[in-house]
Amino acid sequence: MKLSHGETASVMTDTPESSSDVRHERSVAPRVEPAVRGDGSRGMPAPATPRVALEGLSAYYGDHAAVKEVSLEFEPGCVTAIIGPSGCGKSTMVRCVNRMHEEIAGARSAGRVLLDGLDLHSREVDVVAVRRAVGMVFQKPNPFPTMSIFDNIASGLRFTGTSRDELTDRVHAALNSAGLWEEVKGRLSAPGMSLSGGQQQRLCIARALAVEPQVLLMDEPCSALDPVATLKIEELIGQLTDRVTIAIVTHNMQQAGRVADTTAFMLNGELVEVGPTEKMFTNPDDERTEQYVTGKFG
């Protein structure tokens, strides 16, 4: 089952480790308070975006190693694309970053995932705080089916203890950040499911952004969308890099070329090559990368 950020937070809030908000604040990197925008609306924060470093990360389903000792960095304020054929471990790898991998029965991981030096897999770190800091958007738009547009965004915020007065501003800001405000401002009480596929995905991005994550993981966020909706999401990705570090898993290599500063190629659970996107698509070092990007296998 795929969980949105809000869902995950709600599930994990009941765990003993996450019972204290004070502990959340202590266990992840300090946050910058939301700034107030010139137009009077409460804007999204603009903290220095963090560096995510995977160090010797392995992930297993039972005895099967889906990710094998991957060391990779998501640079601050950059978009990192992860490409590779189906089953290469790229989705599993990003799901390790916000510790969703460990939710699967029989799954485990080894190695470290560092958020500005803080090991997110450490026992000392609260998993709910991790998922608040590391948001995720999935392949298929998954708005909460029974909730309105407004409540879809507000749901995650309510779990973070956002006051009722603040809620409206934060929902507005999140929709604005996701480029959806102008399209839905007159019908916030309409069901989230009444939106088009592309709008639903931007709603999910808004929901992820509402809790002000520092990192946004996107697992094939456009694979269910038409070209125009895809381009809107890509445009949005480009606009978000000043506030979140982004990693995007994609099967669409042109998309990686369009949105990513850095591209990583995975094969059979291993990181084959990582480098500037321009180089990866014009002159990769590894023959396997060359074969994959030119479509000689896949």
Next chain:
Amino acid sequence: MELETRHEYREELERLETRALEGLDLVVAALDRTTEAIQHQDIELAELVIADDDVIDGRYLEIHQSILTLLATQAPVATDLRLISALLHVMKNIERMGDQCVNVAKLIPIAGHEPPADERMTGNLVTMGGAIRAEIRQAKSAFADRDVELARDLVRQDDVVDNLNKECFQLAIEIGDDADRREWAMTMLLVARALERIGDNAVDVGEQVAFVVTGLFREFEDASHPGAPLARPQPAP
């Protein structure tokens, strides 16, 4: 992983390269006629060179259009993208070499049907034509085989052509005071210059071989700083 994919695309790319490199054969044919026209100061043959340049221009347009289609429909990357970029350059060089043959062909009639030709000068020009022919064929082999060393060797060959060009200049100086002979010699200097440019274009094709193989473009010889170490490509700021 070993499953081969994109058959039609690969075949189209191979066909495109074959058709583009055949353009070098067209240039060789045009150059052979041009050289023969120089040797015999043959105006009719020169006119044939001019007329047949449409074939080379047609090939240029054909490859150009095919490359645009391939870019638009197949989004080539990595080595494929470098190859396509190189083929665009090579086709432009082919088109330019064809034009230089036309330039030569247009110069031949200037001196009339029985020009006061100097055998040493025409001999030099014919030798140049032969050396350039070898360069073009070598450039084609280097490209087809992705042989960077063979491509680099074009610089050495082109030095021979450059020296022959300089010798033509010396011969023109020494040709004497007869006005008609001097005029003819001046015209043949322009011929030598056009031939010399064809050799440069062959070297340019060789540079594209190195680009396809290494991903780095650099001139084999920097004409603006002869003898100086070649600048490495700089990353974008």
